[in-house]
Amino acid sequence: MTLLFLKLLLAHLVADFVIQPLKWIKDKEQKAFASTGLILHASVHAVLYAIAFSFNPDYWLGFAILVVSHYLIDGFKCMAGRYADNYSLPESFINRRTFFVIDQVLHLAIIAFVVSLYFTGISEWVIPQEKILALIIAVLLLTRVSSIIIKVLISRWAPLNVYDGDHSLANAGSFIGMLERLFIFVFILSGNWHGIGFLLAAKSVFRFGDLKEAHDRKLTEYILIGTLISFGLAIAVGLAYLYLI
Template identity: 25%
Template structure:
């Protein structure tokens, strides 16, 4: 085994701990909403500290397993106090860095709400940078083992494949949601303010629907009746609008998460077809999606909703192609001896010697 494998395993652990093994309560407690009251700040810091601790324990477990397997079952004496100290160093570095990076990201996101998507990307780059630094600093210096058995190649290939799929499911979905909502592109705000115009539009729309169903004998009095109704409605609307009412959009617009799962399946299928060089299958998927979207919007004059769907579709496809391209290059590098040596040895050595 080598630094390439341990780096891949640490990235896999990071993705699982950051996006899949967190409870909803932990996610809510980690959200920063100012310093008041003090109890919320305490809960905020404790939630981040616990998350960073679990993260560090998982990473340390992967590191210890690597040391044990790399030394060989019959060479247990190779796991010395020095190696144990390295495991503790890795755990401490991951704990401190993850806690600080996440807390800073939440605090900055609270102040710059329109840049949450960008801050999310920067946050993940810092996390991966720390993991890369740990892998090159603690494990690249270990005796280099030339991989002669296909079992190691298959192991690294499997890890890369799983990491790419996991990134395309929840992390990609989370980023797309942040990007659209932070820029308010077709997205719904957390709360809808019940202004006078909103109430009036809702009332008049319902009122018009009622009077459209009236028979011909009632049309003579329609104008008078409608004017009286509007006068009464104005007083009610003015009163309600003055109460500063808000409606929770999550409760007002319930979702069965079907769109989310469609995105998961779509990105996974495109990724797999890309890895196996099935461009025609990717084209079929996009054609089917386009046909369904066109049928859904052909009678809809809401340009904002159309733009929202287009941006989400293009962004999802773009992210999938980037991740698939990186995974494809990594997998081919593993199985190509020349490219593998260049990727694993020269780049790692350069960062270890001249940068880290």
């Protein structure tokens, strides 16, 4: 049960966060169910789910549920997103960020449901192959997936000057976030929780000069929110991994 769930979860994360081009996303947001990008995206999921099921025809029902549900959920999410952009208030919770979270929760729930169709018991231990898959998923969650989640969640508060890249390395903030989450993951696995405190203190020291010179309370709050979400996600992934293995 655990192995199949991890395979399907890995397939979902790769298809949704790693190999989905930006032009597919924009095409989906503009055309919803009429989007070629949505069809291609669902096709990628179909291929990866087939691989996860080892092309075993016995899993045809679960495969069909996953592919069709993904197409429908993404299509309705894009339709709802367009409606929210056109009619919701700026501070409303009904926006693309809300639909993004609902979308991911539904996908994960359906994966769990499909796995439950074929298994009734829960494994009490994890075989090495599952540990490897769990580690790959954890690293993926800590890097690419977390970066996208954080960007989606805090985009509504982004100050205008946060996009000024004249004095910053390209994508530096994203890579710094990935590295800090990986460090936190290692600290948790090794039992060195105090390392997380040192990491947070070090980041605060390096950021202090920028924030002091900026005299921008919004920028300070924006960075603080992003940092806390980043640390929270890393701790959650680390604890989940420890619980699993």
